[in-house]
Amino acid sequence: MNAPESGVDAGSTRRIGITGASGHIGRRVAQILAEQGRAGDLRLIVRDPARAPRFADGESAEVAVASFDDAAACREAFAGLDTLLLVSAGESDDRVAQHRTAIAAAAEAGVRHLVYTSFTGASADAEFTLARDHGATEDAIREAAGRSGLTWTFLRDDFYLDVLQPWAGEDRTLRGPAGDGRCAFVAREDVAQVAARVLADPAAWADTVLETTGGEALTLGEAAERLTAATGETYRFVDETMAEARASRAPYGAPDWQVDAWISTYTAIASGVLAPVSGDVQQVLGRPPLRLEDVFGKA
Structure with missing residues (x-):
């Protein structure tokens, strides 16, 4: 995509709020x-x-205390802000309700521009079940914008490269029904750099969706091979069936919605919806996205 022209100097932003700081x-x-x-x-x-x-x-920076389920605290914390980074809440069965509370508080507090960390393919019927939360949150932000006049930027992040090691766990094995599907994993650092750039000059990215992906789409088998080469430790990928995926996650005792979300991480990769590579990171930062080897390396 082409960057919108901006008539606002980056230094003109006065108050920037960062949730989840x-x-x-x-x-x-x-x-x-x-x-x-x-x-x-x-x-x-x-x-x-x-x-x-x-x-x-x-x-030092000013510090405010608030959680997304406390509307009064959010209004107080957001008061006087020009621009707000709304980092999505942690996984929970009431995450959309928390987001709606925070969004309403931002609009009521007079926030002028909201930057939200969303997800690739955010929609009501997304294959990755947690992306449905992001779709509902984007809708809530657009609704608030219609009422209050605030502008917004959505950062639709693909899965982070950084999570590949936690996914693999102590036995360094990526497990799930992903098949040969590909994912345009993005470095967490790139997402943070893009967010900072947008917060500093929000007028340039008003009412814009940025697809924050990496510069290549990898299968989990390829990711395991690249992790092995980058770290010097052996990683592998096991392509589970749906039944195997449920069985391997059963010992955690997680609720059904969370198990479904974990497994849909892999079925979303298998479906191909997470594979498209965007040029938006390069458009915003003026450089190519970081690669797996930039995130992981031998000590």
Whole structure:
């Protein structure tokens, strides 16, 4: 896609809010903006203030405490913000309700631009079941925009390259019914860099969907081979049947909706819906996306 033209100087953004600022994405976005001299423009929104990021150069950012299920706390935390990064909540059966509460609070607080970390193919009938939550959240943001006039940017992230090791676990085995399907895994660092760029200059990306993918689509077999070469440890992929996938996850004792979500991670890869490679990361950052070898490497 072509970048929209912007008549707004990046330095004109005054107050930037970052939810989930103690998590992987939120923390890294805060660090990037602080490195650009914007620490004083930031409000770090966390549930536990003790976990809020601290910056190496001694600069400090404002810290606010709120959770997405507390509308009053969200309104207070979002008040006076020009731009807000809404990092999606953790997996739960009420995640969409939490998101709706936070979105309504942002609109009521007068937030002018909302950046949301969504997912590839977000829709009501997405093969990856948790992407349905993201589709409902995107709808809620568009509805709020229609009422309040706020603008938005959706970062539709594919699965992160960074999760391949956690998926593989201690036995370094990727397991699931993914077959030869491909996924355009994206580096978490690229998502954070894109988010920081959009937050700094939101007018350039107003009402825009960015497909934040990597620069290549890998099968899980290829990912295992590349992980092996990059780390010096042996990884493998086991293509499970649906019955095998349920059996291998049964010991965790997770609720049905969560087991379905875990398995749909792999069936979504198998379906091919996560394979398309976008040029949006390069369009925003002016460089190619990071590769698996940039994320993992021998110590």
